[in-house]
Structure formats: structure tokens, C-alpha cells
Amino acid sequence: MSPALPLSVSLTPDPIGELQGQYLASVWSQLLATVLVVAVGIGAVVAVRRLESRLRGRYGTVLAEVAALAVLAVLVVLGVYSLAVVWKVTGVLGEELGSVSITAQLTGQLLLSVGTVAVTYFAIRFVNRSIDKLASRNSITTHQSEVAYHVSDVAIAGVAVLLLLTIWRIDLTNIFIGAGAITAVVALTARETLTSVLAGFILLFSRPFRVGEWIQVDDGDDEDGTSGIVTDITIFHTELQTFDDKQVLIPNDRITSSTLTNYARNDQLRLEIEVGIDYDTDPERARSVAIEAVEDLAEIKPRPEPQAVTRRFGDSAILLEVHVWIENPTMRRALDARTAVIEAITAAFDREGITIPFPQRVHSAREDTEFAFENRYAEEATPSTDD
Numbered sequence: 001m002s003p004a005l006p007l008s009v010s011l012t013p014d015p016i017g018e019l020q021g022q023y024l025a026s027v028w029s030q031l032l033a034t035v036l037v038v039a040v041g042i043g044a045v046v047a048v049r050r051l052e053s054r055l056r057g058r059y060g061t062v063l064a065e066v067a068a069l070a071v072l073a074v075l076v077v078l079g080v081y082s083l084a085v086v087w088k089v090t091g092v093l094g095e096e097l098g099s100v101s102i103t104a105q106l107t108g109q110l111l112l113s114v115g116t117v118a119v120t121y122f123a124i125r126f127v128n129r130s131i132d133k134l135a136s137r138n139s140i141t142t143h144q145s146e147v148a149y150h151v152s153d154v155a156i157a158g159v160a161v162l163l164l165l166t167i168w169r170i171d172l173t174n175i176f177i178g179a180g181a182i183t184a185v186v187a188l189t190a191r192e193t194l195t196s197v198l199a200g201f202i203l204l205f206s207r208p209f210r211v212g213e214w215i216q217v218d219d220g221d222d223e224d225g226t227s228g229i230v231t232d233i234t235i236f237h238t239e240l241q242t243f244d245d246k247q248v249l250i251p252n253d254r255i256t257s258s259t260l261t262n263y264a265r266n267d268q269l270r271l272e273i274e275v276g277i278d279y280d281t282d283p284e285r286a287r288s289v290a291i292e293a294v295e296d297l298a299e300i301k302p303r304p305e306p307q308a309v310t311r312r313f314g315d316s317a318i319l320l321e322v323h324v325w326i327e328n329p330t331m332r333r334a335l336d337a338r339t340a341v342i343e344a345i346t347a348a349f350d351r352e353g354i355t356i357p358f359p360q361r362v363h364s365a366r367e368d369t370e371f372a373f374e375n376r377y378a379e380e381a382t383p384s385t386d387d
Helices: 014-023 027-059 061-086 090-098 104-136 142-167 173-189 191-206 252-256 283-294 331-352
Strands: 214-219 222-233 237-241 247-251 260-262 268-277 307-313 318-327
Touching: 014 061, 027 061, 061 090, 061 104, 104 142, 142 191, 191 222, 191 237, 191 252, 222 247, 237 252, 247 252, 268 283, 268 331, 283 307, 283 318, 283 331, 318 331
Parallel strands: none
Antiparallel strands: 214 222, 214 260, 222 237, 237 247, 268 318, 307 318
């Protein structure tokens, strides 16, 4: 094992001592000198940032950042030493440095630590730039990029911390035991929150819908569910603006555990409008009239062509179902198209003499059935003719 070399440095040469005795004798002068050192430091940092931008354009991002970090490290050391001189604590710094013994092992640990910090910094910058490129190409959404920033930064920093602890031979057993206990407590007390967070990650990366799309989340308590336009997606909840202008916050775990309908994911949406015709009307003729009535409407797409099918027998009518398509589906377009189709079919049926029946019941007696009514009070009510 190589011998330890003490690190002894004189931090207070004669000129520094004369400066302290002549110009830093009072507290006010020390405060003024402190303000001056801080101001110079801020100016130096601004200058380094400007220099970095110039170096980035000439030599590339990596070399510019390395140079900027090196200059900032020197500025930090000079700033600390300057404040030590101002407040006359250079002797304390000298004693602390003198108590440090440099060995081969310590040198290796320091070099590995510096290398780990540098690699961690550049890894974080590289990952963040990659995320920015994906966001600029619309490969991921803004929310996904924000989540990716935090997750990647925390993951890389966590690996770096573990490496540093290993380099300096710090026992990780107690740390892992404590982390496990804390995790168990948090999991028990914030179970629902953690479930929403996990569901939020699933939604952000599986991307079943995006901000601005029209979706419907089915709910067991409501047959129609909750329908609206997605206005925001967070880790904990999804915000919808309903069509009666309400802001609804839906927990992400409810969305992942319910049936989700995305009406805007495709470029078109089929609407189904049901209409009844009288049993005396020819269904084929009624279907032709309905198709002719809606095929030229501006609210629907010409392709695919409108269709009409005979749906079923109703109580008072034969039910037809007209299928039309709209493009870029929104609730407003769907309502406008449905209104236009109903009005067009009503006008066409009225023009062609096709009746749209309302619910009615017809009561009739069978021809071979005789109804005999007997009034047992008839004889009593009949006046007697006997005197």
C-alpha cells in the first residue's frame, strides 16, 4: 500500500495578510467586499453563459458544455477562497486541507466520482435532447415528454447515486431496509393515489386518446357514461369538458378500468338514425326515399354512401335505420348531421305520403266470438205487471 501524502497548502500568503489588515479590518468593509465578490461572480457566470453559446455554434454542444463546466468550477473555487479571505477564515480552510491525506485509493475514488458525475450529467442531457427531438416530430405529446424528462432524470440520477455509494464503500443494507419500510407505508396509506399514478403512466404512454379528442368513459352508475372533449391529461386525472360546458375530472384508474370510446381517433364516424313507417307502407320504397332524402346533405360525407336497413318490427311501426357518415367527428357535427337527416327524412316522407306512425293500440273483437252480458238485477229492476 502506498504511503499517505499530507495535503498542506498555505492559503494566507503575505500579500493576502496585508490586504486583510489594511482593507478588511471592519465588519462594514467585509460586508462590502462580500457584495462585490457576489456581484463579480454573477457577472462571471453571465459571461460564461454567453461564451458557451458562442462555443456551441463553433465547436459543438459537448465541447462547449465541458469548457463551461470547467470555468464554472474554477469560479466556484475562487469565490469560496475570496469569501474565506474576506472573512479571515483561510486558516480554518488550511487546517481542513492539512488534515486530508492523499492515498492511491482516495485518488482513485475521487477520479471515479468525478467521472461518474460527468457521465451522469451528459447522459441526462443526451436523453433530454432525444426527448425534445421526439416531441418536435410529434412522436410523443407534451405531457409524455414532461413525464419522460422526470422519469429519465430520476432513473439516471438514482443509478449514479448507487455507483457513488459503492465507490465510497458505504453499506447499502440499512438504506435498502429503510427504503423498503418507507415504500410499504406509502403503499398502504396512498394506495388509491399510487393506482391513479400508475394508470396515468399507462395512459400517457399507450396514448388511447389525446388532448382535443372526443371520448366517452362508461360508468356503471350511468348508462350513458361521461362524454366530452379532453382538455388535459395529468399523472393523476384526465380533464374533460362536457357538451353542457362542465369541467369533469376523471381519475385515471377509473378510465383504465372502464370501457373507453374514442370518437375522434378515426377520420369519420357513422351515425344511426331510427325512423318508423306504417305497416301498410312498402319498406323497400321507404328505404329508397330515405336514402334519396339524405344523400345530398352538406352535413354528411358523400362517401361511404348513406344506407338504410329494415331494423325490426315495432309495436306500432316497422323500424328503419338510416346510416350516414360525418368527417372529423365532433359532438357539434354529429348533432348538426342528425338534425339535418331527421328533417330531410320527415319532409321526404310527407311529400311521398309515407306515414310515420305514433304509438297506438287497436282493439277489435274476433268475428266468431259472441259476447253475452247478463244482468242479474234485470228482473228486479223490471216493473211487475201483476195487479
